[in-house]
Amino acid sequence: MDAIDTIAALAALAQPTRLETFRLLSAREPEGVAAGELARLVGVPQNTMSTHLGILVRAGLVRGERQSRSIIYRASLEQFREVALYLLRDCCGGRPEICAPLIADLAPCCSNPEGVSK
Template identity: 80%
Template sequence: MDKTQTIAALAALAQPTRLQTFRLLVAREPDGVAAGELARLVGVPQNTMSAHLSILANAGLVRGDRQSRSIIYRSDLDRFREVTLYLIRDCCGGNAELCAPLIKELTPCCLPDEAANAN
């Protein structure tokens, strides 16, 4: 991941409908959501959703897979991880104790169910 790719991803997310759409797709992993259903859930016309999905796809944040007559969209969690890591790679100048609160907040969402329930 380089600076240009990161800027493209952040720019794609810097719009309320696209941010809402991306968050919805992340929440619906791994199943994804059909394009028409996304438009309904977000409350925008289908052609508007199509334009937003195109921007997100061009930034590498979502991908669409044709299933019969529908296109099912999914977030690209690998790309999301790359963007996030690019932003925090040099976190706190190597002072791990400064990054500890950030890591602690991120960890519960990423633990397997049994470990998350133990907290």
Template identity: 70%
Template sequence: MDEIQTIVALAALAQSTRLRTFRLLVEREPDGIAAGELARLVDVPQNTMSAHLSTLAQAGLVRGDRQSRSIIYRADLDRFRAVMLYLLQDCCGGNASLCAPLISDLTPCCAPREAQTR
């Protein structure tokens, strides 16, 4: 991950429909969501959703897999992780204690689904 790739990814997420779409795709991992269903859930026309998905895909944040007549979209969590790690590299000038609260806040939200339902 480099600065340009990070800027492209962040720019793709810097629009409300794309951010809602990406968050919805993250929620639906690993199953993904068909493009038409995404448009319905986010309440935008299909052609508008297609443009948003194209922007997210060009940024590497989503990928689409054709299944029969539908394209199922999924969040690319590896790419998203790389963006977040790029932002956190050399966090706080190497002072780990300054980043500890951030890391602590992130940890509970990312528990595996099996652990969340227990």
């Protein structure tokens, strides 16, 4: 992960529909969601969703897989992890006592079996 990739990922998420789509896909891992269903759930036309998905795919945050006549989209949590690690790699100048609260706040999200909270 480098600065260019990180900027592309953050730019892709810096739009309400794409951010909502990524969060929804993250909550639906590992099953994923069909493109048409995503459009319905987010409340946008299918062609608009297609454009947003294209941006997220190019940023590496989402991947699509054809299953019969549908494309199932999934969040690329590994890529998102790389973005977060890039942002936090030099966190707090090597002073773990400053980073500890951030790490503690992130830990509970992984124990929520119902998905992400809004």
